[in-house]
Amino acid sequence: MSNHPLTDRTGSDRSASSAAFSPLYQQIKGLLLQSLDHGEWKPGEAIPSELELAARFQVSQGTVRKAIDELAAENLLLRRQGKGTFVATHHEAKVRFRFLRLTPDDGKPPVSGSQILECRRVKAPADIAALLELRTADMVVNMRRLLSFDQIPTILDDIWLPGTVFRGLTTESLARYRGPLYGLFESEFGVSMVRAEEKIRAVAATKDQADLLKLGAGGPLLQVERVSYTYGDRPMEVRRGLYVTERFHYKNSLN
Amino acid sequence: MSNHPLTDRTGSDRSASSAAFSPLYQQIKGLLLQSLDHGEWKPGEAIPSELELAARFQVSQGTVRKAIDELAAENLLLRRQGKGTFVATHHEAKVRFRFLRLTPDDGKPPVSGSQILECRRVKAPADIAALLELRTADMVVNMRRLLSFDQIPTILDDIWLPGTVFRGLTTESLARYRGPLYGLFESEFGVSMVRAEEKIRAVAATKDQADLLKLGAGGPLLQVERVSYTYGDRPMEVRRGLYVTERFHYKNSLN
DNA sequence: CAGTGGTCTAGACCACGTG
Protein backbone atom coordinates (compact mmCIF):
# COMPACT_ATOMS: atom_id res chain seq x y z
CA MET A 1 0.00 0.00 0.00
CA SER A 2 1.30 3.48 -0.81
CA ASN A 3 1.61 6.36 1.58
CA HIS A 4 -1.45 7.80 3.18
CA PRO A 5 -2.88 10.85 1.42
CA LEU A 6 -2.98 12.95 4.62
CA THR A 7 0.62 13.92 4.28
CA ASP A 8 3.64 12.29 2.76
CA ARG A 9 5.15 11.36 6.07
CA THR A 10 8.66 10.64 4.91
CA GLY A 11 9.37 13.28 2.31
CA SER A 12 9.52 11.01 -0.71
CA ASP A 13 7.00 8.48 -1.83
CA ARG A 14 8.71 5.34 -0.78
CA SER A 15 10.29 5.81 2.62
CA ALA A 16 13.51 7.66 1.93
CA SER A 17 14.26 7.30 5.64
CA SER A 18 14.54 11.07 5.64
CA ALA A 19 14.33 13.93 8.10
CA ALA A 20 10.96 14.29 9.78
CA PHE A 21 8.82 11.23 10.11
CA SER A 22 5.46 11.68 11.76
CA PRO A 23 3.20 8.70 12.29
CA LEU A 24 -0.35 8.96 11.02
CA TYR A 25 -1.87 8.85 14.50
CA GLN A 26 0.25 11.84 15.52
CA GLN A 27 -1.11 13.78 12.56
CA ILE A 28 -4.64 12.79 13.59
CA LYS A 29 -3.83 13.90 17.11
CA GLY A 30 -2.72 17.24 15.71
CA LEU A 31 -5.96 17.63 13.78
CA LEU A 32 -8.00 16.80 16.87
CA LEU A 33 -6.01 19.34 18.87
CA GLN A 34 -6.73 21.95 16.22
CA SER A 35 -10.46 21.23 16.40
CA LEU A 36 -10.33 21.49 20.18
CA ASP A 37 -8.40 24.74 20.01
CA HIS A 38 -10.80 26.21 17.46
CA GLY A 39 -13.73 25.26 19.66
CA GLU A 40 -15.36 22.80 17.28
CA TRP A 41 -16.19 20.78 20.39
CA LYS A 42 -16.68 22.65 23.65
CA PRO A 43 -15.55 21.55 27.12
CA GLY A 44 -17.97 18.98 28.50
CA GLU A 45 -19.30 18.03 25.07
CA ALA A 46 -18.81 14.70 23.35
CA ILE A 47 -16.58 14.50 20.30
CA PRO A 48 -17.65 12.30 17.36
CA SER A 49 -17.37 8.55 17.80
CA GLU A 50 -14.19 6.75 16.82
CA LEU A 51 -15.84 5.31 13.72
CA GLU A 52 -17.05 8.73 12.59
CA LEU A 53 -13.63 10.23 13.06
CA ALA A 54 -12.06 7.30 11.23
CA ALA A 55 -14.36 7.96 8.27
CA ARG A 56 -13.68 11.69 8.41
CA PHE A 57 -9.92 11.30 8.38
CA GLN A 58 -9.90 8.26 6.10
CA VAL A 59 -7.97 6.08 8.52
CA SER A 60 -8.78 2.98 10.50
CA GLN A 61 -10.52 3.06 13.85
CA GLY A 62 -7.34 1.80 15.50
CA THR A 63 -5.38 4.82 14.34
CA VAL A 64 -7.98 7.26 15.63
CA ARG A 65 -8.02 5.29 18.86
CA LYS A 66 -4.31 5.70 19.38
CA ALA A 67 -4.56 9.45 18.82
CA ILE A 68 -7.41 9.72 21.32
CA ASP A 69 -5.52 7.51 23.78
CA GLU A 70 -2.72 10.04 23.96
CA LEU A 71 -5.07 12.99 24.36
CA ALA A 72 -6.89 11.12 27.11
CA ALA A 73 -3.56 10.37 28.83
CA GLU A 74 -2.85 14.11 28.79
CA ASN A 75 -6.27 14.79 30.32
CA LEU A 76 -7.50 16.76 27.31
CA LEU A 77 -10.17 14.18 26.57
CA LEU A 78 -12.13 11.86 28.82
CA ARG A 79 -13.27 8.44 27.65
CA ARG A 80 -16.45 6.97 29.05
CA GLN A 81 -17.22 3.44 27.98
CA GLY A 82 -20.63 3.09 26.41
CA LYS A 83 -21.16 6.85 26.26
CA GLY A 84 -18.46 8.43 24.17
CA THR A 85 -15.38 10.60 24.43
CA PHE A 86 -15.70 14.04 26.05
CA VAL A 87 -13.73 17.25 26.09
CA ALA A 88 -12.21 17.79 29.52
CA THR A 89 -13.67 20.59 31.59
CA HIS A 90 -12.84 22.28 34.86
CA HIS A 91 -16.54 22.31 35.79
CA GLU A 92 -16.44 19.01 37.62
CA ALA A 93 -16.02 18.11 41.25
CA LYS A 94 -13.51 15.37 40.52
CA VAL A 95 -11.33 17.61 38.37
CA ARG A 96 -11.25 20.42 40.93
CA PHE A 97 -8.04 19.18 42.44
CA ARG A 98 -6.16 18.53 39.26
CA PHE A 99 -4.40 21.87 39.62
CA LEU A 100 -4.76 22.57 43.33
CA ARG A 101 -2.41 20.23 45.13
CA LEU A 102 -2.93 21.64 48.60
CA THR A 103 -4.53 18.92 50.70
CA PRO A 104 -5.82 18.88 54.29
CA ASP A 105 -3.57 16.92 56.65
CA ASP A 106 -6.54 15.07 58.11
CA GLY A 107 -8.08 14.30 54.71
CA LYS A 108 -11.43 15.92 55.48
CA PRO A 109 -12.55 18.05 52.55
CA PRO A 110 -12.72 21.63 53.81
CA VAL A 111 -15.37 24.28 53.24
CA SER A 112 -13.72 26.81 50.96
CA GLY A 113 -14.37 30.51 50.52
CA SER A 114 -12.90 33.13 48.23
CA GLN A 115 -12.46 36.87 48.74
CA ILE A 116 -11.42 39.12 45.87
CA LEU A 117 -9.00 41.74 47.15
CA GLU A 118 -8.31 43.53 43.90
CA CYS A 119 -8.80 43.35 40.16
CA ARG A 120 -7.34 45.92 37.82
CA ARG A 121 -5.88 46.37 34.35
CA VAL A 122 -2.26 47.47 34.19
CA LYS A 123 0.73 47.47 31.86
CA ALA A 124 2.54 44.17 32.14
CA PRO A 125 5.60 44.21 34.39
CA ALA A 126 8.68 42.89 32.60
CA ASP A 127 8.81 39.50 34.34
CA ILE A 128 5.09 38.82 33.83
CA ALA A 129 5.26 39.92 30.20
CA ALA A 130 8.11 37.51 29.58
CA LEU A 131 6.27 34.59 31.15
CA LEU A 132 3.07 35.36 29.21
CA GLU A 133 5.02 35.97 26.00
CA LEU A 134 3.73 39.56 25.73
CA ARG A 135 5.44 42.91 25.27
CA THR A 136 5.79 45.15 28.31
CA ALA A 137 3.49 47.70 26.68
CA ASP A 138 0.65 45.15 26.59
CA MET A 139 -2.13 45.28 29.15
CA VAL A 140 -2.71 42.52 31.65
CA VAL A 141 -5.38 41.84 34.23
CA ASN A 142 -3.98 41.61 37.72
CA MET A 143 -6.14 40.14 40.42
CA ARG A 144 -5.48 39.25 44.01
CA ARG A 145 -7.61 37.03 46.17
CA LEU A 146 -7.64 35.30 49.51
CA LEU A 147 -8.85 31.73 49.79
CA SER A 148 -10.03 30.35 53.11
CA PHE A 149 -10.55 26.74 54.09
CA ASP A 150 -12.86 26.10 57.02
CA GLN A 151 -12.86 29.88 57.61
CA ILE A 152 -9.05 29.88 58.00
CA PRO A 153 -7.18 32.15 55.55
CA THR A 154 -4.87 29.77 53.71
CA ILE A 155 -3.97 30.92 50.20
CA LEU A 156 -3.03 34.37 48.98
CA ASP A 157 -3.07 34.44 45.19
CA ASP A 158 -1.65 37.06 42.85
CA ILE A 159 -2.88 36.32 39.33
CA TRP A 160 -1.91 37.81 35.96
CA LEU A 161 -3.82 37.31 32.71
CA PRO A 162 -3.35 38.64 29.17
CA GLY A 163 -5.61 41.70 28.86
CA THR A 164 -6.73 41.16 25.28
CA VAL A 165 -8.15 37.74 26.05
CA PHE A 166 -9.69 38.52 29.41
CA ARG A 167 -11.63 41.70 28.63
CA GLY A 168 -14.50 42.40 30.95
CA LEU A 169 -13.10 40.52 33.91
CA THR A 170 -13.93 42.68 36.91
CA THR A 171 -14.13 42.41 40.68
CA GLU A 172 -17.94 42.28 40.36
CA SER A 173 -18.05 39.46 37.81
CA LEU A 174 -15.54 37.54 39.91
CA ALA A 175 -17.49 38.09 43.12
CA ARG A 176 -20.70 36.83 41.51
CA TYR A 177 -19.10 33.64 40.24
CA ARG A 178 -19.14 30.46 42.31
CA GLY A 179 -16.79 27.63 41.43
CA PRO A 180 -13.27 27.14 40.17
CA LEU A 181 -11.64 30.06 38.40
CA TYR A 182 -10.60 27.86 35.49
CA GLY A 183 -14.25 26.99 34.98
CA LEU A 184 -15.04 30.69 34.60
CA PHE A 185 -12.17 31.10 32.14
CA GLU A 186 -13.64 28.26 30.07
CA SER A 187 -17.24 29.45 29.99
CA GLU A 188 -16.73 33.20 29.80
CA PHE A 189 -13.51 33.59 27.85
CA GLY A 190 -13.15 30.32 25.95
CA VAL A 191 -9.79 29.60 27.51
CA SER A 192 -9.12 25.98 28.49
CA MET A 193 -6.19 25.44 30.78
CA VAL A 194 -4.52 22.25 29.81
CA ARG A 195 -1.20 22.08 31.58
CA ALA A 196 0.80 24.06 34.14
CA GLU A 197 4.32 24.33 35.49
CA GLU A 198 5.01 25.21 39.10
CA LYS A 199 8.11 26.43 40.92
CA ILE A 200 7.91 25.99 44.66
CA ARG A 201 9.90 27.69 47.39
CA ALA A 202 9.77 28.34 51.11
CA VAL A 203 9.70 32.06 51.96
CA ALA A 204 9.21 34.24 55.03
CA ALA A 205 5.97 36.20 55.17
CA THR A 206 6.16 39.97 54.82
CA LYS A 207 4.17 42.12 57.22
CA ASP A 208 1.34 42.65 54.72
CA GLN A 209 1.13 38.99 53.81
CA ALA A 210 1.22 37.95 57.46
CA ASP A 211 -1.67 40.31 58.26
CA LEU A 212 -3.86 38.98 55.48
CA LEU A 213 -3.12 35.38 56.39
CA LYS A 214 -3.46 36.04 60.12
CA LEU A 215 0.07 34.88 60.80
CA GLY A 216 3.14 36.07 62.65
CA ALA A 217 5.39 38.18 60.41
CA GLY A 218 8.37 36.20 59.12
CA GLY A 219 6.45 32.95 59.39
CA PRO A 220 7.19 30.28 56.75
CA LEU A 221 5.01 30.22 53.64
CA LEU A 222 4.97 27.96 50.64
CA GLN A 223 5.41 30.09 47.54
CA VAL A 224 4.00 28.52 44.39
CA GLU A 225 4.65 30.23 41.07
CA ARG A 226 2.52 28.76 38.35
CA VAL A 227 2.37 29.30 34.60
CA SER A 228 -0.70 27.75 32.97
CA TYR A 229 -0.99 26.89 29.30
CA THR A 230 -3.85 26.37 26.82
CA TYR A 231 -3.77 24.31 23.67
CA GLY A 232 -0.58 24.76 21.72
CA ASP A 233 1.45 25.52 24.85
CA ARG A 234 0.37 29.14 24.84
CA PRO A 235 0.83 30.65 28.32
CA MET A 236 -2.43 32.17 29.58
CA GLU A 237 -1.93 32.75 33.28
CA VAL A 238 0.80 33.52 35.77
CA ARG A 239 -0.14 32.88 39.36
CA ARG A 240 1.89 33.49 42.47
CA GLY A 241 0.38 31.74 45.45
CA LEU A 242 1.38 31.85 49.09
CA TYR A 243 0.15 28.82 51.04
CA VAL A 244 -0.09 28.44 54.80
CA THR A 245 0.99 24.84 55.40
CA GLU A 246 0.08 24.32 59.01
CA ARG A 247 -3.05 22.27 58.51
CA PHE A 248 -2.49 21.59 54.81
CA HIS A 249 0.32 20.25 52.67
CA TYR A 250 1.23 20.24 49.02
CA LYS A 251 0.81 16.73 47.70
CA ASN A 252 2.88 15.31 44.90
CA SER A 253 3.41 11.91 43.29
CA LEU A 254 6.67 10.85 41.70
CA ASN A 255 6.79 8.18 39.04
CA MET B 1 -13.77 -18.35 20.50
CA SER B 2 -13.97 -19.40 24.15
CA ASN B 3 -12.34 -17.68 27.06
CA HIS B 4 -8.59 -17.57 27.33
CA PRO B 5 -7.08 -20.37 29.46
CA LEU B 6 -5.03 -17.95 31.61
CA THR B 7 -7.98 -17.27 33.84
CA ASP B 8 -11.68 -17.30 33.36
CA ARG B 9 -12.04 -13.57 33.34
CA THR B 10 -15.76 -13.31 33.86
CA GLY B 11 -16.55 -16.04 36.34
CA SER B 12 -18.60 -18.23 34.02
CA ASP B 13 -17.72 -19.48 30.58
CA ARG B 14 -19.90 -17.22 28.53
CA SER B 15 -19.74 -13.68 29.88
CA ALA B 16 -22.09 -13.70 32.86
CA SER B 17 -21.38 -9.98 33.15
CA SER B 18 -20.31 -10.79 36.70
CA ALA B 19 -18.23 -9.22 39.42
CA ALA B 20 -14.54 -8.91 38.64
CA PHE B 21 -13.51 -8.63 35.04
CA SER B 22 -9.83 -8.34 34.30
CA PRO B 23 -8.67 -7.93 30.72
CA LEU B 24 -6.01 -10.31 29.47
CA TYR B 25 -3.37 -7.63 29.08
CA GLN B 26 -3.83 -6.65 32.73
CA GLN B 27 -3.18 -10.23 33.73
CA ILE B 28 -0.08 -10.26 31.54
CA LYS B 29 0.99 -7.00 33.17
CA GLY B 30 0.59 -8.66 36.56
CA LEU B 31 2.75 -11.59 35.48
CA LEU B 32 5.44 -9.25 34.17
CA LEU B 33 5.35 -7.32 37.44
CA GLN B 34 5.81 -10.55 39.34
CA SER B 35 8.84 -11.46 37.25
CA LEU B 36 10.29 -8.01 37.84
CA ASP B 37 9.65 -8.25 41.56
CA HIS B 38 11.20 -11.72 41.78
CA GLY B 39 14.25 -10.45 39.95
CA GLU B 40 13.91 -12.62 36.86
CA TRP B 41 15.17 -9.60 34.94
CA LYS B 42 17.49 -7.18 36.73
CA PRO B 43 17.50 -3.38 36.42
CA GLY B 44 19.26 -2.34 33.24
CA GLU B 45 18.77 -5.72 31.57
CA ALA B 46 16.56 -6.41 28.57
CA ILE B 47 13.40 -8.42 29.01
CA PRO B 48 12.45 -10.99 26.33
CA SER B 49 11.12 -9.66 23.03
CA GLU B 50 7.42 -9.11 22.55
CA LEU B 51 7.15 -12.19 20.33
CA GLU B 52 8.89 -14.37 22.90
CA LEU B 53 6.61 -13.14 25.66
CA ALA B 54 3.59 -13.66 23.43
CA ALA B 55 4.63 -17.27 22.90
CA ARG B 56 5.34 -17.76 26.60
CA PHE B 57 1.96 -16.45 27.70
CA GLN B 58 0.04 -17.85 24.73
CA VAL B 59 -1.39 -14.52 23.68
CA SER B 60 -0.95 -12.30 20.67
CA GLN B 61 1.90 -9.81 20.35
CA GLY B 62 -0.62 -6.96 20.57
CA THR B 63 -1.77 -8.04 23.99
CA VAL B 64 1.79 -8.26 25.33
CA ARG B 65 2.43 -4.87 23.76
CA LYS B 66 -0.42 -3.27 25.63
CA ALA B 67 0.81 -4.69 28.93
CA ILE B 68 4.33 -3.41 28.27
CA ASP B 69 2.93 -0.04 27.18
CA GLU B 70 1.43 0.48 30.61
CA LEU B 71 4.57 -0.57 32.44
CA ALA B 72 6.59 1.76 30.23
CA ALA B 73 4.16 4.60 30.97
CA GLU B 74 4.77 3.98 34.69
CA ASN B 75 8.53 4.11 34.08
CA LEU B 76 9.06 0.52 35.17
CA LEU B 77 10.21 -0.47 31.72
CA LEU B 78 12.01 1.44 29.01
CA ARG B 79 11.41 0.74 25.34
CA ARG B 80 14.21 1.32 22.85
CA GLN B 81 13.29 0.85 19.23
CA GLY B 82 15.47 -1.66 17.44
CA LYS B 83 17.13 -2.78 20.68
CA GLY B 84 14.53 -4.15 23.04
CA THR B 85 12.69 -3.37 26.24
CA PHE B 86 14.74 -2.76 29.39
CA VAL B 87 14.13 -2.77 33.11
CA ALA B 88 14.33 0.76 34.47
CA THR B 89 17.32 1.55 36.65
CA HIS B 90 18.43 4.45 38.82
CA HIS B 91 21.99 4.08 37.48
CA GLU B 92 21.55 6.53 34.66
CA ALA B 93 22.31 10.21 34.29
CA LYS B 94 18.96 10.96 32.68
CA VAL B 95 16.97 9.21 35.39
CA ARG B 96 18.81 10.96 38.24
CA PHE B 97 16.23 13.69 38.46
CA ARG B 98 13.16 11.53 38.33
CA PHE B 99 12.87 11.68 42.11
CA LEU B 100 14.84 14.82 42.93
CA ARG B 101 12.75 17.77 41.84
CA LEU B 102 14.99 20.48 43.22
CA THR B 103 16.29 22.47 40.27
CA PRO B 104 18.78 25.36 40.04
CA ASP B 105 17.11 28.70 39.29
CA ASP B 106 19.63 29.47 36.57
CA GLY B 107 19.41 26.03 35.00
CA LYS B 108 23.13 25.29 35.25
CA PRO B 109 23.64 21.74 36.52
CA PRO B 110 25.47 22.06 39.85
CA VAL B 111 28.40 20.07 41.24
CA SER B 112 26.93 17.96 43.99
CA GLY B 113 28.51 16.55 47.11
CA SER B 114 27.22 14.34 49.91
CA GLN B 115 28.27 14.12 53.54
CA ILE B 116 26.99 11.32 55.76
CA LEU B 117 26.24 12.72 59.21
CA GLU B 118 24.99 9.58 60.86
CA CYS B 119 23.92 6.00 60.18
CA ARG B 120 22.58 3.75 62.91
CA ARG B 121 20.15 0.95 63.60
CA VAL B 122 17.32 1.74 66.00
CA LYS B 123 13.87 0.58 66.97
CA ALA B 124 11.31 2.16 64.66
CA PRO B 125 9.55 5.23 66.07
CA ALA B 126 5.79 4.89 65.88
CA ASP B 127 5.23 7.27 62.97
CA ILE B 128 8.01 5.74 60.85
CA ALA B 129 6.83 2.22 61.64
CA ALA B 130 3.34 3.11 60.48
CA LEU B 131 4.56 4.59 57.22
CA LEU B 132 6.83 1.59 56.52
CA GLU B 133 4.11 -0.85 57.58
CA LEU B 134 6.28 -2.31 60.34
CA ARG B 135 5.74 -2.92 64.06
CA THR B 136 7.34 -0.51 66.49
CA ALA B 137 9.52 -3.33 67.81
CA ASP B 138 11.10 -3.78 64.36
CA MET B 139 14.53 -2.37 63.63
CA VAL B 140 15.10 0.36 61.07
CA VAL B 141 18.18 2.00 59.62
CA ASN B 142 18.24 5.73 60.23
CA MET B 143 20.68 7.81 58.28
CA ARG B 144 21.20 11.53 58.03
CA ARG B 145 23.14 13.30 55.33
CA LEU B 146 23.89 16.75 54.03
CA LEU B 147 23.88 17.39 50.29
CA SER B 148 25.71 20.36 48.85
CA PHE B 149 25.36 21.89 45.41
CA ASP B 150 28.28 23.98 44.19
CA GLN B 151 29.72 23.70 47.72
CA ILE B 152 26.60 25.29 49.20
CA PRO B 153 24.78 23.15 51.80
CA THR B 154 21.29 22.73 50.36
CA ILE B 155 19.56 19.55 51.49
CA LEU B 156 19.41 17.98 54.91
CA ASP B 157 17.99 14.45 54.64
CA ASP B 158 16.72 12.19 57.39
CA ILE B 159 16.19 8.73 55.95
CA TRP B 160 14.54 5.62 57.41
CA LEU B 161 14.77 2.12 55.94
CA PRO B 162 13.42 -1.27 57.06
CA GLY B 163 16.24 -2.97 58.97
CA THR B 164 15.65 -6.51 57.74
CA VAL B 165 16.05 -5.51 54.12
CA PHE B 166 18.94 -3.11 54.50
CA ARG B 167 21.35 -5.17 56.61
CA GLY B 168 24.97 -4.13 56.36
CA LEU B 169 24.27 -0.54 55.41
CA THR B 170 26.88 1.46 57.33
CA THR B 171 28.42 4.92 57.29
CA GLU B 172 31.52 3.43 55.67
CA SER B 173 29.71 1.67 52.83
CA LEU B 174 27.73 4.85 52.20
CA ALA B 175 30.83 7.03 52.24
CA ARG B 176 32.56 4.77 49.71
CA TYR B 177 29.65 4.84 47.29
CA ARG B 178 29.44 7.43 44.51
CA GLY B 179 26.16 7.99 42.76
CA PRO B 180 22.48 8.11 43.57
CA LEU B 181 21.33 6.37 46.73
CA TYR B 182 18.57 4.53 44.87
CA GLY B 183 21.26 3.05 42.61
CA LEU B 184 22.99 1.65 45.68
CA PHE B 185 19.71 0.23 46.95
CA GLU B 186 19.23 -1.51 43.62
CA SER B 187 22.69 -3.04 43.30
CA GLU B 188 23.42 -3.88 46.94
CA PHE B 189 20.01 -4.69 48.36
CA GLY B 190 17.90 -5.62 45.35
CA VAL B 191 15.37 -2.91 46.13
CA SER B 192 13.99 -0.99 43.14
CA MET B 193 12.17 2.21 43.97
CA VAL B 194 9.31 2.54 41.58
CA ARG B 195 7.08 5.31 42.87
CA ALA B 196 6.99 7.88 45.66
CA GLU B 197 4.56 10.20 47.40
CA GLU B 198 5.65 13.55 48.76
CA LYS B 199 4.09 15.97 51.25
CA ILE B 200 5.55 19.44 51.07
CA ARG B 201 5.46 22.23 53.63
CA ALA B 202 7.21 25.44 54.48
CA VAL B 203 8.80 25.38 57.94
CA ALA B 204 11.12 27.56 60.00
CA ALA B 205 14.62 26.18 60.57
CA THR B 206 15.55 25.10 64.09
CA LYS B 207 18.90 26.19 65.51
CA ASP B 208 20.56 22.85 64.68
CA GLN B 209 19.17 22.75 61.15
CA ALA B 210 20.19 26.35 60.53
CA ASP B 211 23.73 25.64 61.66
CA LEU B 212 24.13 22.66 59.37
CA LEU B 213 22.67 24.52 56.42
CA LYS B 214 24.62 27.71 57.20
CA LEU B 215 21.45 29.74 57.56
CA GLY B 216 19.91 32.16 60.02
CA ALA B 217 17.78 30.37 62.62
CA GLY B 218 14.07 30.60 61.83
CA GLY B 219 14.77 30.94 58.13
CA PRO B 220 12.23 29.36 55.76
CA LEU B 221 12.91 25.81 54.58
CA LEU B 222 11.03 23.53 52.24
CA GLN B 223 10.15 20.36 54.12
CA VAL B 224 9.64 17.35 51.87
CA GLU B 225 8.36 14.15 53.41
CA ARG B 226 8.66 11.27 51.00
CA VAL B 227 7.53 7.65 51.14
CA SER B 228 9.04 5.49 48.39
CA TYR B 229 7.59 2.22 47.18
CA THR B 230 8.92 -0.87 45.40
CA TYR B 231 6.95 -3.29 43.29
CA GLY B 232 3.59 -4.12 44.76
CA ASP B 233 3.32 -0.75 46.50
CA ARG B 234 5.43 -1.92 49.40
CA PRO B 235 6.87 1.10 51.26
CA MET B 236 10.66 0.84 51.50
CA GLU B 237 11.85 4.27 52.53
CA VAL B 238 10.73 7.27 54.51
CA ARG B 239 12.70 10.41 53.85
CA ARG B 240 12.35 13.79 55.47
CA GLY B 241 14.25 16.42 53.52
CA LEU B 242 14.81 20.08 54.29
CA TYR B 243 15.64 22.14 51.21
CA VAL B 244 17.15 25.59 51.07
CA THR B 245 15.28 27.29 48.23
CA GLU B 246 17.29 30.44 47.70
CA ARG B 247 19.13 29.40 44.57
CA PHE B 248 16.99 26.34 43.87
CA HIS B 249 13.30 25.58 43.53
CA TYR B 250 11.10 22.52 43.56
CA LYS B 251 9.80 21.97 40.06
CA ASN B 252 6.47 20.36 39.32
CA SER B 253 4.29 19.80 36.27
CA LEU B 254 0.51 19.65 36.43
CA ASN B 255 -1.48 17.82 33.79
C1' DC C 1 20.69 -8.92 6.84
C1' DA C 2 18.13 -10.31 10.86
C1' DG C 3 15.85 -8.93 15.00
C1' DT C 4 13.62 -5.45 17.70
C1' DG C 5 10.01 -2.25 18.67
C1' DG C 6 6.55 1.06 16.01
C1' DT C 7 2.66 1.78 12.86
C1' DC C 8 -1.51 0.58 10.47
C1' DT C 9 -5.23 -2.20 9.15
C1' DA C 10 -9.53 -5.16 9.39
C1' DG C 11 -12.52 -7.79 11.79
C1' DA C 12 -14.60 -10.22 15.75
C1' DC C 13 -16.37 -10.06 20.11
C1' DC C 14 -17.17 -7.97 24.97
C1' DA C 15 -18.77 -4.54 28.49
C1' DC C 16 -21.28 -0.49 29.37
C1' DG C 17 -25.00 2.93 28.93
C1' DT C 18 -29.39 4.28 27.01
C1' DG C 19 -33.49 3.73 25.14
Place this chain on the structure above:
DNA sequence: ACGTGGTCTAGACCACTGC
Protein backbone atom coordinates in the same frame (compact mmCIF):
# COMPACT_ATOMS: atom_id res chain seq x y z
C1' DA D 1 -31.71 -3.48 20.41
C1' DC D 2 -28.30 -0.34 19.37
C1' DG D 3 -24.24 2.53 19.66
C1' DT D 4 -20.32 3.58 22.34
C1' DG D 5 -15.67 2.56 23.85
C1' DG D 6 -12.60 -1.74 25.32
C1' DT D 7 -10.25 -6.06 24.23
C1' DC D 8 -8.04 -9.39 21.34
C1' DT D 9 -6.27 -11.25 17.23
C1' DA D 10 -3.50 -11.81 12.82
C1' DG D 11 -0.84 -10.02 9.46
C1' DA D 12 1.68 -6.57 6.75
C1' DC D 13 4.98 -3.19 6.53
C1' DC D 14 8.22 0.54 8.50
C1' DA D 15 12.13 2.46 11.31
C1' DC D 16 16.00 1.65 14.12
C1' DT D 17 20.09 -1.03 15.82
C1' DG D 18 23.85 -3.95 15.43
C1' DC D 19 26.28 -7.71 13.37
